[in-house]
Amino acid sequence: MTVALVQLVGSLLAILLLARLAGLLGLGGDVRLRDTDEACALAQATVCGFEPVAVALDRAGIGAVLRDNQGRIMVLKRHGARFAGRLLDSYEGTRLDRHFLTLSTDDPGFGSVTLDLGSDAQAWASSLRRLEG
């Protein structure tokens, strides 16, 4: 049992060192959305059959909000060196603060996403009211 505990503590130290090394080597990096085409491709990969007809990029490229041809809304957020997306089920939890639009999903683990949409923020906030809830 003592040997097992030593192995576990040693493994924990090794894990922390490896994660630190990944940081020191600059792995992951500062990933941003390049353009709306990239956001659309990511949305299509997130939900098969999601065909975007409107898209707004966060001004820093850390996320996007998209509408498809069926009126569904998807929010994309940066997740480490990748992007993750969710369809929005309701307007609940949507907040507008000047150029910043905060979108909440019904998945607490995914959390809410705040996007700097510039002058588009107002129009998107209005359009999202069409969602139920």
Added chain:
Amino acid sequence: MIAFDPIPFAIPFFIVLIVAEMLWASRRAPSAYEPRDTLVSLALGLGNTAVGLLTAGAVGLAALWLYQFRVLTIGWAWWAWVICFVLDDFNYYWTHRSGHRVRWFWAAHVNHHSSQHYNLSTALRQPWTGFIALSFLFRIWPALLGFHPTMIAAVVGVNLICQFWFHTETIRRLPRWFEAVMNTPSHHRVHHATNPQYLDRNYAGVFIIWDRLFGTFQAEQDDVPIQYGIVSQLGSFNLLRAALHEWLAIARDLWRAPWRHKLGYVWRVPGWSHDDSRDTTDKIKARWLEQQGE
């Protein structure tokens, strides 16, 4: 049952290879690793080891109990080890296939897939709840044939070690004869992909022949950029969420579902819902195929 566990001996090699892959990534593909993702993957591996220490006794007792009823006494000859290894790899294929097609087993296995990265640290992203899911039952039944539980435990450990090296993007393809028989980085990238054409493919552990035999093989296509992860990406680096999210989702569904549909949320395919409001991988693939036909 764990008279010889080979995994602790492999850990130093795992660490050296992960460091080597990180150095490769720093020059060639910095986004192949993400420090927080790596930390979660490795912590899941450590948790799996700790849970294994606590549950190995119970698994061993179950195997020894089965061994009492063995039809043969196979012994320790070298060929017995070879047969035991191949049989265990066959069992791994079905464990793994069930791990993707039955939500109960998927709840334990999902955390191996929930990283959006595919690197050697992903290999160590192992479940904490395999014991609860009872997936070990798929692996211990050869005791009934007469394989000693100690031999079974050793080959299970070796099988896991043999699956480490192909969790990498550093190797594109290996010689054709090798790709035909063995599981490789290329085959296993397909398995970790969420691209519709790749879903539920390449369940193999060490030998890819099981997928070829049972109709689940899919070759990697060079013109298809792979998206890794799960069909509904976690979007979180929370360790507990990574380990337990599907169990929590099952609990929520069991609470909300009508009585006659409750068990469906446990034993049916992941993504199944009684009102057909969610996507299973079969539905995603069908929709994708329909799109291709347009």
